[in-house]
Amino acid sequence: MKTVIIGGVAGGMSAATRLRRLDESAEIVVLERSGHVSYANCGLPYHLGGVIAERDALLLQTPAGLRERFALDVRVRHEVVGVDAAARTVTVRDLTSGEVYAETYDHLVLSPGAAPFVPDVPGVKRARTLRTVEDLDALVAALAAEPRTAVVVGGGFVGLETAENLRRRGLDVTVVELADQVLAPLDAELAALVHAELRRHGVALELGTALAAVHDDTVELTDGRRLAADLVVLAIGVRPDVALAREAGLAIGPRGGVAVDEHMRTSDPRVFAVGDAAEKTDAVGDGPVLVPLANAANRAGRQVADVIAGRSVRLAPSLGTAIVKVFGLTVAVTGWNEKRARAAGRDHRVVHTHPASHAGYYPGAAPMALKLVFDPGTGEILGAQAVGTEGVDKRVDVIATAMRAGLTAPELADLELAYAPPFGSAKDPVNMLGYVAANLMDGTTASVQWHELEAAVAAGAHLVDVRTAGEYAAGHVPGALNVPLDGLRERAGELPEGPLVVYCGVGVRAHTATRLLTGLGRRVVNLDGGYTTWKTATATATATAAAAVTAA
Amino acid sequence: MKTVIIGGVAGGMSAATRLRRLDESAEIVVLERSGHVSYANCGLPYHLGGVIAERDALLLQTPAGLRERFALDVRVRHEVVGVDAAARTVTVRDLTSGEVYAETYDHLVLSPGAAPFVPDVPGVKRARTLRTVEDLDALVAALAAEPRTAVVVGGGFVGLETAENLRRRGLDVTVVELADQVLAPLDAELAALVHAELRRHGVALELGTALAAVHDDTVELTDGRRLAADLVVLAIGVRPDVALAREAGLAIGPRGGVAVDEHMRTSDPRVFAVGDAAEKTDAVGDGPVLVPLANAANRAGRQVADVIAGRSVRLAPSLGTAIVKVFGLTVAVTGWNEKRARAAGRDHRVVHTHPASHAGYYPGAAPMALKLVFDPGTGEILGAQAVGTEGVDKRVDVIATAMRAGLTAPELADLELAYAPPFGSAKDPVNMLGYVAANLMDGTTASVQWHELEAAVAAGAHLVDVRTAGEYAAGHVPGALNVPLDGLRERAGELPEGPLVVYCGVGVRAHTATRLLTGLGRRVVNLDGGYTTWKTATATATATAAAAVTAA
Known part of the structure; x- marks a missing residue:
């Protein structure tokens, strides 16, 4: 049996190595259009800023190493340009030699990822993106010219990581974001904490405006203003790369990703799709969602190998748990935020708390902002958000685990979490969310x-x-x-x-x-x-306005 | 309705304040034999070492403050010396005035805690314990005499915290432990990591031996050797304080604690017991257990108020999740260890992993040792242990949450945990435990x-x-x-x-x-x-023997 895998990073490589471990005799071909496989995509911004000093640290495996250890036939700079599902054949172009050839398959795994969205504005060619090692190399090369100013377009996870790392390199950095807040997975009153942290570290924010044009050493915003920009980085978001899937006649889902069933099978039973290119099922709302996250891609990649090897596995619906470091802050989310519950017309109640990361009497306790969104009728946890420093990741991981397991919001009160003064409180912040939710649900308090x-x-x-x-x-x-x-x-x-x-x-x-x-x-x-909460939430508009005035 | 609560720390005070919030008109009397209520019991060792500089930081509330805020009648240095369950009366001695009086109740809550075990050996009166603020004050006073050597008897959580903090004060510290390892909740191969950390920080270990006598400036061990000991601290463990319960004719359980039902009700329907004095139900084995932990006491205290106020609540069985800092290490556990599974004759499999706390290519990743014990037939998670630095608490909290919710070991693979390079790995250590468990259960690997x-x-x-x-x-x-x-x-x-x-x-x-x-x-x-794992596990016996030789 021969499996061809298109894309050799998170999802594709997890599929390839797991499949080898399950079947020593399988023929496995991995086709990757970039020059690298199995690289640390999520680490790219940190090499830019020098946090990860060595570029080689990001390159986790090579085609030769993968051949040696896993007997994989890995071909980099080989782009699949066509899929003939009826004939079970892909057409491949060797980008080095220019040669085009056909490769047959018994099973095909699409893991092409997603492409950074590039808006169609004048001069956009000067703008860079940060998705591949090649992108990183180009950005590092651009830094050698000692740019003084940078504009990062997009205040999402990658945008903020890029802004922070450019700031580390000493550039004057402005983040331009169409929405009136960064980090869309956060609700406004928590995003306000991130705005403050960015400004505290010298990152200027332009919210509620967009890129209109890229000029020689400035960018032009839709409101007509110009910002100095020796360097322009686009981090507006990614779009699933479905070109091949579309060409092969595979069904595309309502969110624009490849439609797959719970076995990651596309509309063609011989073809699977995983990673950023494929749609997932939303754990909270049941509908299709895009979850362009490395852990989701890894998990699905591993599971698709199980399916190909004839095992019975089922991809669990996705909560979209995510985390990002923004200078000294940690921001983590899981499930739905309040905006989304409201947009979906879903009955919901909200709890905000501001606990200390650990017992207040033990040195180093730091405040965090926690937010829980739940269904007051059933107690179902819809989502959680946290912004702070120490212990933010822990609380969101615990809530994500509770959500996966179907615990209700009041049941968070009963979790037995590890307590000693350096690590938590006798009533952990997660327990407290449960107590508050229970009080709201049983009418003890409103x-x-x-x-x-x-x-x-x-x-x-x-x-x-x-x-x-x-x-x-x-x-x-x-x-x-x-x-x-x-x-x-x-x-x-x-x-x-x-x-x-x-x-x-x-x-x-x-x-x-x-x-x-x-x-x-x-x-x-x-x-x-x-x-x-009130102060942070209501100060946002003012601070945004004030910042706009300062920048103008 | 009048509720009398015996004991004003974790369980008792949680009961009192919650009861007030549920019933503004309730009469609530708290009787505490020590001079302090609502103090940070778990912080005491850290004031000893100066980590928590101010003694006042440990005193979270005063009787006057509790009267003002919660209209509680809190009486410190009032010891209950008798309970007449038939007459619903307690006999109280005011330790300051010597006066003895009776106090009636509608409901009685026993939260007297547990007392440090003091072995009956010659000279033991010179040894100190560390359970109350008075104990702490006595130890601090003893430190003023500039002792040079200390022996801590008992290598449990409090023993190691005390040893570390005495070491911080510059004393030569030896921990004497009857078992051949410290921290009984750990299995031997993980405890070995703690032994190494203690020795690295200059704490001597005497394992497999016990205290035979306390002399003027030494202690004598059961093997006849003497250790210099200007200061002797007993941290052998605690025994539920059931004197009153026994005297009142209440049922005592098989583990020596007050027997209670899932509503924390003793054999007398008007009397409840919470905290270290009461037995809990083991979440893994279903039998009664003692869980002398602050978080368990707080939770039960709060819930007993709900029961008294006529609400329907049920104390969940206990996993015994616990954590301790030992110099630079963090040690956390939940549920059963391998020893206990073996002793119970429970079918089990074990997984050891040594993951990095976060992505290896991002600076600061630290190794940890994780151990999962599960039932290979059902997949039920029996317990987990972790020793490391960063991220140890998080992984054990996630597993404790999964256990509470009834997730199986293979289901750990599907948890969606927050991933970015500074915080974890695309396949989190907890996911990896799930993958390994699944491979073992379905026969992929042995x-x-x-x-x-x-x-x-x-x-x-x-x-x-x-x-x-x-x-x-x-x-x-x-x-x-x-x-x-x-x-x-x-x-x-x-x-x-x-x-x-x-x-x-x-x-x-x-x-x-x-x-x-x-x-x-x-x-x-x-x-x-x-x-x-093999090296650490097999080196233990040798290292222990070597240390014994060195010390002799």
């Missing part, structure tokens, strides 16, 4: 979100700040009355009639206040995430 | 454990080291033939007839070799965890 506050006040609610007088004096929500929690029981009579919204720093003291006042017969809701 | 190797060789297996010639030359298993993986396909004919055991550094290359040779018709098993 909350209002930062974006619902104005409406609540307009409807007649009075705002009570239960922090200390000192905290109140340092900044508070306009219109809030200050009655500190310690003393609230005695002073409850001073509160105005009617419904109340109470808040504190992060929501913990206000929860106690909410219960106290409820016990005294008042109608009370807690401002979710407290002053911290 | 493995042999380090302690089974001798028997395998005795039964006629030949040992093949598939690492490079350089690695082999630097150290190998005696009797192993070196045939590097690259080239093995061609040289397979050179291998001796009969069954083979192959190994590499950590088990990955040997897995490829195992599959390759199986494909060529050979009978092959992989030495689980490779040379790394």
